[in-house]
Amino acid sequence: MDWSAKQRPNSTATARAPVKPGPESAVPAAANMRVSNGLKEFLWLISDSGQGKILDLGAVFQSTVMFFIEKGFRLSTEDLLRSWKEFLHAEEENLRNTPVGDGNGRVSQGMLAGKFLDTALQYPEDHFHGVLAWDLFDYLDAELLPRVMERLYTVMRPGGAVLASFHSRAPERFNRYKVVDSQTLELVPTPTLAVHARVFQNREILDIFGKFRSSKTFVGRDQVREALLLK
């Protein structure tokens, strides 16, 4: 399927055209709610996939699971950031328990990233129609990020879409995201799991998605950018 050529009826918008914010959601506005035009577009892109397979790289929530199940998708979840932090913690413990001078003391970030991905993101190639990654990529270590992107590219089907969010400035708190409806997310404040690593410029976002085709970027009122990219 060539999603880049997919157009709505009575629409002449191209894949790169800016998108005006859609109509307000029926969900009452609240401080912990945010409108996600990226999600709306993401759903539209994968709507032709039938029982499409979605990979959510954040925390699992009832509302998110049910939202996608009810729409006929098959959902897999993997809390990648939490797994990465727990992996680092375990490695640190191992190092502490390693006797001094046995030669295993020097571990590079690259080695850790490679070891982590030996067990994480283990899916068949060309498997997923869509990937959700809110508050993930700008929290990952520099050595891990490109490897994760490479792995995601591998497990996604051609034409598959990635929806990712990026902060325009360091966030004040760490949130998880629940899908409330097709264009509303609930932000769930969570004890800080990881420190915000860096703020990506738009060009840098395109760079880290090197193999992907750029589609659209949405900027919310909270200055969080949602990037939607296609394989």
Place this chain on the structure above:
Amino acid sequence: MWRRTEELKPASPGATAAEPAATTANSNSPAAPAVATPAEITTTPVPAVPAPPAITAASAPEKAATINEVSTIGPGLKIRGDITGSCHLIIEGEASGKIHLANGRVTVGATGRVNADIEAPEISVEGNVQGNLQARDNLRLGSASNVQGSVLTPRIRIEDGARLRGKVEMTRPGQAADSAGGKTSTATPATATSLVKTEIPKAAIVGAPRS
């Protein structure tokens, strides 16, 4: 510690299995103190007990509701092998192998660590599970649960804080899961339009797709 005689059969000839002597018929008393030694129980294999006759999907929840016998694997106990039967099972210790209950509910407590596929009408997890979960009636992932494996159930309740690394697939209520090797990936999930008029408890967050 077992609180009720449990049907156990070895996974394979020569494999270790739970010892029947370690079980006590004490289904109504409070949980006995856990065995102090966390060492794995290695016992004489027990002859396999014929599995109970297959029940119809519709009768499964009803039978599960009438079961009042509870078996417990207490903290400090490690069980390796297949566990089958028709009772409620609470796991606060460690279990590996395969767990299949024709009726009843499997509860993995906060201290429970399970490395096994679990198949039962009802499954509730508060601890750690590494394996596929197939619940014919409903499944609950508590706020402290950590599951690595696929989930197959007609109704699911996920509390905030739960961790799941795997896929979620929904079946029709009462539909027997494909138990052949725990191949959840081969089970056909219900589509959004295939489930109709599911009797959904109002109190529970349920996972039956809408019609």
